Amino acid sequence: MRLDKFLKVSRIIKRRTMANEVCAAGRVTVNGKQAKPGAEVKPDDIVEIGFGNGATKIKILKLQETVRKDEATELYELIEGGK
Secondary structure, X not given: OEHHHHHHHOOOOXXXXXXXXHHHOOOEEEOOEEOXXXXXXXXXXXXXXXXXXXXXXXXXXXXXXOOOHHHHHHHEEEEEOOO
């Protein structure tokens, strides 16, 4: 699954266009490497997203094309940071 799509489906970032912009600005890393919006992600990848002054680090648990809002947090585990 594409990184920007995962960020949107998991509701970490509300809109895919915004997820795309955040990735393109260089504020997202996957397994310690800067990632573009089209980077492929898989379970067990560590994603770090820079938001303003802080950062959120998550571990991807599973991938799904669509998910209900109340089940979105089951796709990832929060390692540090958070909203």
